[in-house]
Amino acid sequence: MNALQGSINWIGLWTIIRREWSRLMRVPIQAFLAPWISALLFIFIFGFVVGGRISHIGGHRYLEFVLPGILMLNVVNASFLQSTSQIYFARFMRYVEETLVSPLSYIEMIVGILSVVVARAVITALGILAIAALFHATQIVSIAEFLFWIVSVSVVFGLLGIIVGLWANNFEQLTILNVFFITPLSFIGGVFNTVGMLPGWLKWMAYANPFFYFINGLRHAMIGFSEANAWIGVGVALGLSAVLGVSVWRLFSIGYGLRS
Amino acid sequence: MTPALHVSHLRKVYGRGTVAVDDLSFDVQEGDFFGFLGPNGAGKSSTIHCIAGIATPTSGKIEIFGVDAVKNYREARKLIGLSPQEFNVDTFAKVTDIIDWMGGYFGMRKPERKARVDMLIEKFDLVPHARKTFRELSGGLKRRVMLARAMINDPKLLILDEPTAGVDVELRRDLWRYLQELNRDGKTIFLTSHYLEEVERLCATISIIGAGNIVRQGPKADFVNEPGGLEAAYLRATGAEPELLAGAV
Numbered sequence: 001m002n003a004l005q006g007s008i009n010w011i012g013l014w015t016i017i018r019r020e021w022s023r024l025m026r027v028p029i030q031a032f033l034a035p036w037i038s039a040l041l042f043i044f045i046f047g048f049v050v051g052g053r054i055s056h057i058g059g060h061r062y063l064e065f066v067l068p069g070i071l072m073l074n075v076v077n078a079s080f081l082q083s084t085s086q087i088y089f090a091r092f093m094r095y096v097e098e099t100l101v102s103p104l105s106y107i108e109m110i111v112g113i114l115s116v117v118v119a120r121a122v123i124t125a126l127g128i129l130a131i132a133a134l135f136h137a138t139q140i141v142s143i144a145e146f147l148f149w150i151v152s153v154s155v156v157f158g159l160l161g162i163i164v165g166l167w168a169n170n171f172e173q174l175t176i177l178n179v180f181f182i183t184p185l186s187f188i189g190g191v192f193n194t195v196g197m198l199p200g201w202l203k204w205m206a207y208a209n210p211f212f213y214f215i216n217g218l219r220h221a222m223i224g225f226s227e228a229n230a231w232i233g234v235g236v237a238l239g240l241s242a243v244l245g246v247s248v249w250r251l252f253s254i255g256y257g258l259r260s
Numbered sequence: 261m262t263p264a265l266h267v268s269h270l271r272k273v274y275g276r277g278t279v280a281v282d283d284l285s286f287d288v289q290e291g292d293f294f295g296f297l298g299p300n301g302a303g304k305s306s307t308i309h310c311i312a313g314i315a316t317p318t319s320g321k322i323e324i325f326g327v328d329a330v331k332n333y334r335e336a337r338k339l340i341g342l343s344p345q346e347f348n349v350d351t352f353a354k355v356t357d358i359i360d361w362m363g364g365y366f367g368m369r370k371p372e373r374k375a376r377v378d379m380l381i382e383k384f385d386l387v388p389h390a391r392k393t394f395r396e397l398s399g400g401l402k403r404r405v406m407l408a409r410a411m412i413n414d415p416k417l418l419i420l421d422e423p424t425a426g427v428d429v430e431l432r433r434d435l436w437r438y439l440q441e442l443n444r445d446g447k448t449i450f451l452t453s454h455y456l457e458e459v460e461r462l463c464a465t466i467s468i469i470g471a472g473n474i475v476r477q478g479p480k481a482d483f484v485n486e487p488g489g490l491e492a493a494y495l496r497a498t499g500a501e502p503e504l505l506a507g508a509v
Contacts, residue, residue, distance in 0.1 A: 009334075015364025019350070019357075026352060094348035098409075101312045101342050102365035103334040260274060260315045 012104045016112025020086055024116060031082075031120060032127060035074045039128040042070045043135055046192060057194060058225040063137045068219040069191030071128050072211075075150055076186060077178075078124040079157035080164075082117045084174050087165025087257075096258055106252035110162070110245075117158030118151055125150050145221035145230075152237040153214050157182075159244035166257030186211045190219075195227050210236050262326040263287040264417050264448040265294075265311065270320035272306045280306035282472040284320070288417075288450055288465070293443045295463030295480075296452045299498055303472040304452045305345055308421050311450075312342045324417060338366065341415030343406045345422045345452075351395040355386055358394060359409050366413040373412070380408040383438065385431075399426040407435065418442070419450045424458060436462060460490050468497040 024031055043063065047070075051062030058065070090096035099109055132138045140146050160177070168174045188202070189211025195203055206212045213233035220226040252258065265288040272281040281303040288294045298304050309315035311322055313333055322329040322336075329336040349358050356377055363373035381390050384404040389397060394405060407423055420439075424432045439462060443449050453459055459466060460480065467477040476497040483493040 009365075009367050011367045011369065012365045015361050018364070019353075019361050022353070022357065023350065090350075093350060094346065095350045097314050097344065097348040098362060099365060100314050101337060101340065102362070103337045103367065104365055105334060255316050259313075260309065 007105075009104055009108055012102060013108045013112050016099065016104070016109065017115050020113065020116040021119070023086075023089075024082070024120060031078075032123060035078060035124050036127045036131060039070055039074055040131050042073075043067065043132055043137070046070075047137065048135060058223075060223050060225060061137070063132075063135060064139065064223050065219070065225065066192055067128075067132050067137050068222045069189075069215050071125055071222075072149075072153065072215045072218050073186050073191060074124050074128060075121045075153055076157050076182060076211075076214075079117050079121045079154040080161040080178060080182060082120045083113055083158040083161030084165040084168070086113050086116070087162050088168055088174055091165070091257060100258060106249055109252060110248055113162060114155055114158045117161070118154045121154035121158075122150055140222050141224045142221050146218065148234075149214065149218040149221055149237070152241060153218075156237060156240045156244060159241065159248050162248050163244070163251065166251055185209050186215075190215045190227070210240065213237070261290065263323075264290040264292065264325055265450065266321070266323040266326075267307070267311070268321040268323075270307065270310060270322065271318045272303070272310055272315060273318045279472055281310070284469070284473055286467055286474055286477060288448060290325070290448055291443070291446055293439075293449045293462055293464045294451065295459040295466040296450060296469065297456075297459060297466060297494060298452075298469035302469045302498075304469055305421055307469070308342070308344075308419055308450075308452065312340055312419060313337055314344075338413070339416045340419060341410040341413055341417070342419045343410035343421060343423050345425065347394075347402055347406065349394050349405070349409075352393055354391055354393055355397070355405055356381065356390045358405060359412055362409045363412040368413065376412055376414070377408075380411055384408045385434075400428050400431055403427050404431065415447075417448045417450065421452050422454065423451070424453065424455065432458070456490050456494060460484060466490070468494060470498045 043066075047063030047066050051066065054062040056062070087096075090099075129138050164174060164177050188206060189209045190206060195206045195212070198206060207228070213228060213236045216226055216228050217230060217233040217237070220230055267287070268285050270281050270284040271279070273279050284303070284307060296304055296307070306315060310317045311324070311329060313329070317330065324336040324339045327336040327339065353361075359377045359380060360373055363376060368376070381387055384407060386401070386404055386408065389401055394402060397405065403423065403426060407420070410418065410420070424435060427435070436458070439449060439451075443462075449462075451459065451463060463480055465478070466480055466483050468475050476493075480490075483490045486493045
């Protein structure tokens with residue numbers, strides 16, 4: 001009856017992905033259209049209207065410079081919202097119990113959730129690239145690097161979203177991290193400006209901000225412009241993924257927020 | 261012979277120190293139709309949650325056909341099907357998807373899942389409702405979906421927590437027939453219910469829990485042959501008020 005080949009329940013894992021994809025496709029406007037429209041407005045106002053009055057940065061048009069930041073902002077938001085809502089709604093409506101009573105390992109549950117997070121982030125990113133192409137601003141110097149940043153950042157924020165989804169006991173708590181940390185840190189992480197443009201006392205904050213390395217890494221992948229050693233960014237992304245991954249696995253294994 | 265379910269010294273204490281189950285021990289033999297009775301708050305659902313993996317036992321041991329339900333939880337869960345008391349589903353999902361996804365979690369391949377989903381939808385008279393979302397269904401139909409979902413993996417141990425609550429008389433009787441059929445074919449069934457008539461009709465063994473522990477257990481005949489039958493035996497075991505007991509006897 002069961003096809004639990006080896007120690008991995010592949011069909012169970014695929015079922016989690018199918019279920020979450022079906023849930024996501026019930027709200028396509030919220031999931032995809034909203035970030036694309038938001039990105040279009042950012043590109044138009046900051047890149048096209050305001051950017052038209054700003055001189056080139058590192059030999060690139062301002063629109064080309066700002067696009068990776070806008071893209072990263074949306075990837076971060078899509079990833080975080082996807083995983084928080086997956087976990088929180090499963091807890092809130094109690095259908096998380098379906099997976100708890102099934103022969104699924106914690107790793108399979110986590111990988112299932114993250115797969116949909118990455119899929120949503122990649123589709124969001126591709127849509128923004130298509131919009132930017134209308135403004136002749138889409139370029140990718142290194143596709144491998146581009147994919148690395150989209151996938152690794154979506155994994156980091158997907159994992160962070162799982163932790164918040166497990167911790168939150170009401171809808172307001174779901175937004176706390178986004179309002180007080182993610183949005184401010186991403187804006188001062190170099191979405192619209194170089195670190196060189198910041199006042200001296202803020203520069204150290206940029207270098208201590210992981211968002212700076214994410215945006216810088218994606219910018220390097222897209223237009224070849226970088227203000228920091230790329231390997232530091234790779235280390236930050238992989239290090240955070242590892243730490244958050246182990247933390248999430250631990251929370252699942254003790255049943256935090258899942259089991260009574 | 262290894263029991264279908266072995267619970268030994270189970271204790272479940274919730275976060276704020278509420279003791280739901282205290283030093284609970286019992287066995288359910290393979291092929292038995294086991295009735296697990298008790299008043300509200302006695303610890304029935306907490307026990308079931310610990311057995312099925314929805315709650316973590318504070319201490320004690322649970323084995324499903326000899327498999328440790330905590331240490332070897334994946335193997336243990338393959339053997340169980342649970343129909344919980346409360347509706348724990350994605351209410352915006354369609355009926356077929358709810359049942360199909362559960363089969364998927366259990367590693368069932370698509371053709372096998374489809375055949376089983378079709379059979380269960382037919383069995384529980386859900387054909388006209390198969391493409392509806394769960395939230396569109398009436399209470400009785402929702403209960404049928406929960407039962408169909410619990411049976412998707414053809415479990416060796418079927419756990420039913422108040423399976424006929426809110427269900428109409430017709431379905432209740434159909435369900436009784438189906439459960440008796442399953443039990444005759446060798447399936448072990450663990451049932452909680454507040455309907456004593458249901459327990460009396462279906463179960464071979466009855467266990468009564470009160471304040472987190474077993475207060476009485478034995479073959480059904482021991483209970484029904486007492487003066488006042490099962491109801492009086494139940495009220496005596498749970499320490500009901502004398503006037504209530506007098507009414508039953």
